[in-house]
Amino acid sequence: TKCEQYWPDIGKKKKYGDVIVLNAKHNVFADYCFRTFQVTCGEETRKIEHLHYTAWPDHGVPLYTHSVVTYLKKLLATPPGNGPVVIHCSAGVGRTGTIILCDICLHRAAAEGLIDVFAETASIRNERANMVDNKQQYLLAHLALVECLLSIPTTLPCNEVLPMRIKELKKQLLVQQQRLQNIAWQDEALRQFTSTPSLSERNRAKNRFPELISDVKKRFIFHFTDKVSRIYLKRYPTSDEDSDYLSAVYVDGVKLQNQYLATQLPLPSTVNDFWRMIAEFKVELILMLQPPDLQDTTCCVIAPTSGEFKPTPYLNITVKEVVELEYYTSQKMLLVDNSEVGRFGELI
Numbered sequence: 001t002k003c004e005q006y007w008p009d010i011g012k013k014k015k016y017g018d019v020i021v022l023n024a025k026h027n028v029f030a031d032y033c034f035r036t037f038q039v040t041c042g043e044e045t046r047k048i049e050h051l052h053y054t055a056w057p058d059h060g061v062p063l064y065t066h067s068v069v070t071y072l073k074k075l076l077a078t079p080p081g082n083g084p085v086v087i088h089c090s091a092g093v094g095r096t097g098t099i100i101l102c103d104i105c106l107h108r109a110a111a112e113g114l115i116d117v118f119a120e121t122a123s124i125r126n127e128r129a130n131m132v133d134n135k136q137q138y139l140l141a142h143l144a145l146v147e148c149l150l151s152i153p154t155t156l157p158c159n160e161v162l163p164m165r166i167k168e169l170k171k172q173l174l175v176q177q178q179r180l181q182n183i184a185w186q187d188e189a190l191r192q193f194t195s196t197p198s199l200s201e202r203n204r205a206k207n208r209f210p211e212l213i214s215d216v217k218k219r220f221i222f223h224f225t226d227k228v229s230r231i232y233l234k235r236y237p238t239s240d241e242d243s244d245y246l247s248a249v250y251v252d253g254v255k256l257q258n259q260y261l262a263t264q265l266p267l268p269s270t271v272n273d274f275w276r277m278i279a280e281f282k283v284e285l286i287l288m289l290q291p292p293d294l295q296d297t298t299c300c301v302i303a304p305t306s307g308e309f310k311p312t313p314y315l316n317i318t319v320k321e322v323v324e325l326e327y328y329t330s331q332k333m334l335l336v337d338n339s340e341v342g343r344f345g346e347l348i
Helices: 065-079 096-112 119-128 134-152 162-170 175-184 186-193 269-280
Strands: 014-018 019-028 033-043 043-055 248-251 260-263 308-312 317-325 329-337 342-346
Touching: 033 065, 043 065, 065 096, 065 134, 096 134, 119 134, 134 186, 162 175, 175 186, 260 269, 269 308, 269 317, 269 329, 308 342
Parallel strands: none
Antiparallel strands: 014 019, 019 033, 033 043, 248 260, 308 317, 317 329, 329 342
């Protein structure tokens, strides 16, 4: 392998020559990890902060700037101490140069009220060849800086001033909505470097609202064909090239990437695929926010209220319990996946 983990696991110590490293603290977020090391060499012990960005794809750049901006703000808020800040990726040029470029520009903006991305890029390239080594990274730096410098603060402190801040934000809803529309171009800016596969007519028909599918002639916030966010099912049958598609995408949570699967209310033609998704991704909790209108021909029963049903030949689902509560209905089901030996799962 070309990379080696150079720190011990949480709570563990490891010796590197004369240096002993203790991983004293480890906070995991969806796009980065924040670790605190205690490093001892001889009689000296020093605390070192370790900000590990984990959301950069193997090829290209992050498709959206949000995670990079969050990382940069965390970097700005972390005291660097008395020594230099070490920044690295694998080769130490592309990703490394992009983060250094952004950090320099943000500090320049705070100190002097201006930035010159081109000049700063030229300067760091004089220090190390190929820093920020392609157009994607150069564009990403610009977009991240725009978001860092011009975004409206929306963070709410969860303390005694929260009710007052919520009242203030309610007065700004129209402004925030307009801002979301005004910055929609940023979501598209990096897509010129990505190839988005087109959907077959058969798979387009699997979308309840086809207008939400990304179109090269239009801009939409949701991109169901995006390679980064859309889910892929196992083909069933394997000869059916369209059977890996479902109108569903991953959504990151606070602590985990891909913590949620966001999808539409199943169509009669996709309800079996919906249950294949539940089985393949080992889902144990389903939230239904709108019950199907059975007078609408585009809706169907997703699960019966009793008995057993088989959405596919290899899936058996048994309704175990239905509890009617004031504001919602809780339904427990047992799923048996016969395509995997011994695969059982309880659903709520």
